[in-house]
Amino acid sequence: MNGISIPIPGMFQFIFVFLLAVFSSHCVAASDARPYLQDLQKLAQANNLATSPTWLNLLHYKRHPLTRKLRSLADDKSFFAAPDGNTNPQSELNATLASFFEIVAETPTVQSTQCRHIARFHWLQEQLKFDARMPLAQCDRYQAWRTAINPQGLTLIYASAYLNSPASMYGHTMFRVDQKDQRPNTETLAYTLSYAADGDANDGISFALKGLNGMYPGLFSSTPYYLRVREYSDLENRDIWEYKLDLSPSEIEMVLRHAWELGTVRFDYYFFDENCSYHILSLLDVARPSLQLTDQFVWHTIPIETVKAALAIPGLVQHIRYRPSQLSLLRARSDKLSAQQIALAKNLALGTQPLATLDQHTASASESAEVMEFTDLYLSYQEVLGVIEHKETEQRLHALRLARSTYPVIPIHTPEMPSTRPDQGHSSGRLSVGYGQQGQQSFMEIGFRPALHDLLDPELGYARGAQIEFADVTARIVGADHIQIERLNFINIASLSPRNTLYRPKSWRARWALERVETDVGKVVTNSLSGSAGMTWDVTPQALAYGFMDLRAEYVPAFEQRASLGAGATVGALWDIHPGWRIITNLSVMQNSHASIGVQRTYSVASRWVISPDYALTVQADHLSAARNTDTVTMQVRRYF
């Protein structure tokens, strides 16, 4: 009993303190808070905080590219304190200050505004120097997250293209938050900050269409880097480029705070503009408003362009590191092996050579270890490609690794950093001007292509043999006053992946285009869809040769029989005579179901010279046989921007 008895005066004191504690937040809000809030709001207005770049960045206000109206890109009411917060920075700032006086108990789903909008709170605290009249919330959840992240630096991560997938040239960007006690070999333990659409990609076409229309919300996540590396490097065989950024500790804190407040906020995910790269850049803008990186991207953001934007800021990128994919590691290892050793490894991988007999074919234990390690990488790669069944691979890898662990440790050859990087490639936009002759008629051509790369564009920084073009439009001026759209490639993809002793990829092409063609009834517009499957070989290090089986569906509104199907074949070669000088030739023949076309032969030869990183010159000659009998020669200057 004695233990809990409290003297009477002490009891009063206790009750007083208790009541004060219970009502304090309400008291502050009711009496002290209102005049102080008004002081803060006046001070903020006097200092024009609502129009400062930091405030505009924190709330993601941007002018609409067409209406020029200011609006926030966030599509989530909970992101704003004011009802009109998404269009009115001043009213949002006033309401935000008011919301800071409301302190609530933190739960896994609820936070005080000071914590939920922790970057805003921190910045306003710095600007307005809050005094003791501002109640302070304990942001335990944020602090726990920040402690786990343990930040010291920030690295921009770029996952580059992967073999046989031209679309991957678009790449992907995210941040890695480097940890305080991190060493080069423990970098994968760091967390990443990345933005992703919260949709199910298994939905296929509806995923794509919903994404285009902004129907998927995007969310920020902080996945450990090793899971990203596994995904990119091991499963997709993409090389990763790491750009270490020179940011101050306070700038890095701002990135973390802002990532926290964006965590659950819904941004409608537009593939065209508000994609992952755009939001990654917006974090940098918040950290250092003078960078103004997102202002450079109004219509679309291609991930590699965001890397280039960061590199263009003097001193922002401290150094660049290359993290080779499993495939690059495999290649580097195969370069050090003889043909006989590679054959041995393949036999071990296929199970045609018993592991127990390995030592009979090698000169030393370390040579056996070398062959086994290569077999391991090769087998894992085959599994990822789906060439070998999972269960079977699992057993073979297990036996292989058990054996490997009984041999000595050997030095490993890691691949060197490639001499060119994806960020050194030509810009993704292209403008072209051409002069040509078709039959007896000469013409001028103007072309515009927003993205990204074709086989005649300068290859530096791009994946060899890979092409992806989107919305490539060409207009032709014939005579003095006649201009018309000549060609529109909605999409034009090619993947020429050479086959060799280790990898046997298929090559393929796909194209959807509107174009004008010459027919026996004059020029008509055709809408065509074509796809090809084939093979490519390295003839020399400078030349590729390929063969395709082609299918084509064509729709011609001007014809009585509007649809036509075609099947045929193409052979061709790509030859780099000199690093900047390339020649491509194609011969193809196609049987068409439309009687007026019949058998169509096409011959073409094209040559390209790289003039400077931003300019290239091409000359192309095409011959079309039969009903579409035309000969065209075009000379073109291409400018990349």
Added chain:
Amino acid sequence: MKKVILAGSILFACAASFAAANNVGCGLGTQVMSGQTGVGPQVFAATTNGTSGNQTFGISSGTLGCSQDGAVPTNKVAILFLEGNQARLARELATGQGDTVAGLASVIRVADADSATFSTVMKDNYSQIFAQADISATDVLSNIKHVLANNAALKAYAANI
């Protein structure tokens, strides 16, 4: 047609998410390590990037699997690392070197002075650690703990698992 439209649409996409199953450890171990075959899935996968359950690590989004507001709780750091790196770890422990071995040593807080011993002991006891071909990450971790506990130089680290 579908592929072409799809390819066109994904040009500007970066990522999508797949929900990760959550029945063993952190759930990552149940995902089969395999890539995409065929042209369509490859083009598509190029820009979707979502095989690790991104939203499992949603920032400030509460507790989901092995994520609290996007961070891994201390008691799950080792098992998640195992699940996320099992294939690499099996390869590297057998060869006796690599970043994943260093990562494992860091996760179980092995001092720099002991890291060489750690790699050697892991390699020498490989057959005990990866006792069968289809072993689970949880079993690998408990085998590592067992190997450490039975090693005079490293037994103190067994408590860190």
